[in-house]
Amino acid sequence: MKLKSLILSTALAALASGASADDIKVGMITTLSGGGAGLGIDVRDGFMLAISQSDRTDIEVVIEDDLRKPDVAVQLADKMIQSEKVDVMTGIIWSNLAMAVIPSVTAQGKFYLSPNAGPSALAGKGCHKNYFNVAWQNDNLHEAAGAYAKGAGYQNSFILAPNYPAGQDALTGYKRMYDGELAGEIFTKLGQTDYAAEIAQIRASGADSVYFFLPGGMGISFLKQYADSGVGLPVVGPAFSFDQGILQAVGDAALGVVNTSQWNKDIDNATNAAFVETFQAEYGRLPSLYASQGFDTANLLISALETAHPDDADAFRAALEAANFDSTRGDFAFGPNHHPIQDIYAREVIKEGDIYTNKIIGVALENHSDAYAVDCSF
Amino acid sequence: MSTILIIEQVLNGLQSGIMLFLMAAGLTLIFGVMGLINLAHGSLYMIGAFAAAAVAGFTGSFVLALIAAMVAAAIAGVLVEMLVMRRLYATDHLDQVLATFALILIFSEGTRWIFGSFPLFLDIPDYLSGPVNLPGGIQYPFYRLVLICVGLLVAAGLGLLITRTRIGIQIRAGENDREMIAALGVDISKLYTLVFALGAALAGLAGALVGAIQSVQVGMGEPVLILAFVVIVIGGIGSIKGALIGALLVGLTDTLGGVFLPQLFKLFMDPSAAQSSGSALASMAIYILMGAVLIWRPTGLFGARP
Numbered sequence: 001m002k003l004k005s006l007i008l009s010t011a012l013a014a015l016a017s018g019a020s021a022d023d024i025k026v027g028m029i030t031t032l033s034g035g036g037a038g039l040g041i042d043v044r045d046g047f048m049l050a051i052s053q054s055d056r057t058d059i060e061v062v063i064e065d066d067l068r069k070p071d072v073a074v075q076l077a078d079k080m081i082q083s084e085k086v087d088v089m090t091g092i093i094w095s096n097l098a099m100a101v102i103p104s105v106t107a108q109g110k111f112y113l114s115p116n117a118g119p120s121a122l123a124g125k126g127c128h129k130n131y132f133n134v135a136w137q138n139d140n141l142h143e144a145a146g147a148y149a150k151g152a153g154y155q156n157s158f159i160l161a162p163n164y165p166a167g168q169d170a171l172t173g174y175k176r177m178y179d180g181e182l183a184g185e186i187f188t189k190l191g192q193t194d195y196a197a198e199i200a201q202i203r204a205s206g207a208d209s210v211y212f213f214l215p216g217g218m219g220i221s222f223l224k225q226y227a228d229s230g231v232g233l234p235v236v237g238p239a240f241s242f243d244q245g246i247l248q249a250v251g252d253a254a255l256g257v258v259n260t261s262q263w264n265k266d267i268d269n270a271t272n273a274a275f276v277e278t279f280q281a282e283y284g285r286l287p288s289l290y291a292s293q294g295f296d297t298a299n300l301l302i303s304a305l306e307t308a309h310p311d312d313a314d315a316f317r318a319a320l321e322a323a324n325f326d327s328t329r330g331d332f333a334f335g336p337n338h339h340p341i342q343d344i345y346a347r348e349v350i351k352e353g354d355i356y357t358n359k360i361i362g363v364a365l366e367n368h369s370d371a372y373a374v375d376c377s378f
Numbered sequence: 379m380s381t382i383l384i385i386e387q388v389l390n391g392l393q394s395g396i397m398l399f400l401m402a403a404g405l406t407l408i409f410g411v412m413g414l415i416n417l418a419h420g421s422l423y424m425i426g427a428f429a430a431a432a433v434a435g436f437t438g439s440f441v442l443a444l445i446a447a448m449v450a451a452a453i454a455g456v457l458v459e460m461l462v463m464r465r466l467y468a469t470d471h472l473d474q475v476l477a478t479f480a481l482i483l484i485f486s487e488g489t490r491w492i493f494g495s496f497p498l499f500l501d502i503p504d505y506l507s508g509p510v511n512l513p514g515g516i517q518y519p520f521y522r523l524v525l526i527c528v529g530l531l532v533a534a535g536l537g538l539l540i541t542r543t544r545i546g547i548q549i550r551a552g553e554n555d556r557e558m559i560a561a562l563g564v565d566i567s568k569l570y571t572l573v574f575a576l577g578a579a580l581a582g583l584a585g586a587l588v589g590a591i592q593s594v595q596v597g598m599g600e601p602v603l604i605l606a607f608v609v610i611v612i613g614g615i616g617s618i619k620g621a622l623i624g625a626l627l628v629g630l631t632d633t634l635g636g637v638f639l640p641q642l643f644k645l646f647m648d649p650s651a652a653q654s655s656g657s658a659l660a661s662m663a664i665y666i667l668m669g670a671v672l673i674w675r676p677t678g679l680f681g682a683r684p
Contacts, residue, residue, distance in 0.1 A: 204382070221592040224590075
């Protein structure tokens with residue numbers, strides 16, 4: 001039976017691969033519809049921009065929408081591996097989807113390059129030699145925010161995040177680098193859109209600063225309501241509530257807020273300048289950090305393909321580890337757990353003409369790795 | 379915990395409850411009068427917010443934006459009623475759920491197709507923004523006070539409409555006995571379209587009012603829809619009074635639970651664990667409330683007794 005199905009699948013594979021055997025097939029599962037679609041679309045557009053800018057015509061990218069649902073993502077991954085026969089997978093935005101998909105992808109011997117989600121469970125004991133994260137470990141931007149708050153001399157922060165794993169990691173990350181007092185610590189509901197109760201508590205707490213991790217629409221709601229409340233304490237957050245896609249919806253309420261990011265459009269290097277210019281020309285909007293992550297992921301893949309084919313797993317892995325590509329972030333290297341070692345910047349929201357965007361005001365953490373790398377062994 | 383903070387939180391609870399009422403009122407009318415489960419009610423809320431954002435961006439007027447929100451949602455409601463719902467009145471609830479769920483997907487992707495995937499900008503006008511000082515030294519956002527007043531006005535208007543006008547009599551009669559009022563010569567299909575448009579306009583108004591302090595994005599209606607269903611189950615299906623009381627109960631439970639449960643847990647747990655388990659329990663609070671009400675009164679607070 002086993003032999004029979006083996007023969008059958010080999011025959012099918014031979015049928016399916018009409019193109020030459022050396023072609024590379026990339027499976028991208030990302031969020032293209034529903035509330036979080038902006039992120040997936042940016043990752044996809046950045047990724048495809050890099051593919052089209054390279055001269056390679058032998059890379060085929062299969063793109064599917066996961067609807068932000070773990071069960072859908074798992075089905076798509078199985079389909080891509082079993083019937084599409086992809087060599088490399090990428091694209092997932094959300095940590096809960098990443099946890100559902102990545103371990104099974106790597107267990108089946110495929111490579112996974114994460115352009116966004118970096119859950120702690122996959123960075124420490126659960127790391128895998130075929131899993132690379134090109135964006136950040138989830139805690140990184142929060143650690144940078146904590147470091148910035150410490151540097152800015154804040155002594156009494158009020159911190160809040162949604163009550164789910166990435167939210168808890170966020171507050172842990174902030175507290176790892178911040179060493180002042182906490183005026184309050186609140187877990188909000190995931191998907192909450194009204195923050196009147198939390199803002200009243202902030203007002204009553206006597207805090208000197210506010211740190212929040214509320215990605216996407218939650219952050220828009222919080223910032224607008226916070227600005228309208230007249231509390232007026234300085235706010236720090238990770239880039240997820242201040243990316244290019246969101247800022248226009250927040251408007252003046254975001255001006256002057258400090259946020260932390262591993263990328264910004266004004267990082268001074270030739271790759272980044274060309275990326276920002278070509279992205280804008282191609283898609284008619286400014287790129288976000290997600291777009292830069294998609295772009296870097298594709299360029300990492302292309303650089304590794306220059307030296308090895310994924311069928312030769314050891315050589316391909318070594319080529320990925322070398323990270324021999326020009327990142328939009330400038331210096332880029334992988335740590336021992338295949339997560340980035342990189343600078344993380346503090347940015348400030350400004351207005352350029354009619355467009356709200358970010359400007360780098362300093363480096364929050366230099367050559368920063370993550371706290372879980374020590375637990376990882378392949 | 380100071381008195382000021384408690385009063386402020388009660389105001390917050392009232393405000394979120396009263397906005398929930400605008401959603402729940404339409405939902406309960408449509409279910410009560412037509413016996414129809416409309417899952418796409420959240421999409422009408424979203425349409426209101428997007429229409430308001432588009433018109434506010436174009437004209438700069440918040441009042442025009444609110445009018446546009448109600449008109450756009452009402453038009454969408456009428457279209458949905460005439461093209462889809464009419465065929466489903468005679469079928470069972472499962473067919474209605476399937477069809478209206480399909481409508482959610484169509485409206486969501488249609489909105490994305492027109493407006494793109496990124497959230498839209500809709501802000502409070504200057505004359506309504508900023509905090510005001512209430513007696514007792516309470517600072518409270520002016521806009522939220524306006525929301526409470528608008529909501530109460532709409533509730534009063536709706537109450538008058540239902541109890542004092544001819545249309546109101548027909549709506550109440552329709553809830554009790556559909557065949558009989560048709561036999562008495564009331565154009566039942568026109569009445570249904572009217573009720574649907576009214577419910578949709580209220581949802582659109584809520585979407586626009588709330589959209590100004592939250593984010594206008596695809597899918598914003600569904601979380602509110604779930605709460606609105608909780609409200610009409612608590613209040614009793616078909617009852618406007620029940621929807622108002624239910625909405626205020628849900629708003630207050632949700633807001634006060636989120637603030638006070640973690641504080642309560644801190645009395646006997648360490649702060650971090652208290653915060654996390656307190657918030658977890660707080661997000662269940664309204665469902666516990668709903669369960670308790672259903673045990674006490676299986677048809678809801680103001681539902682028809684079997």
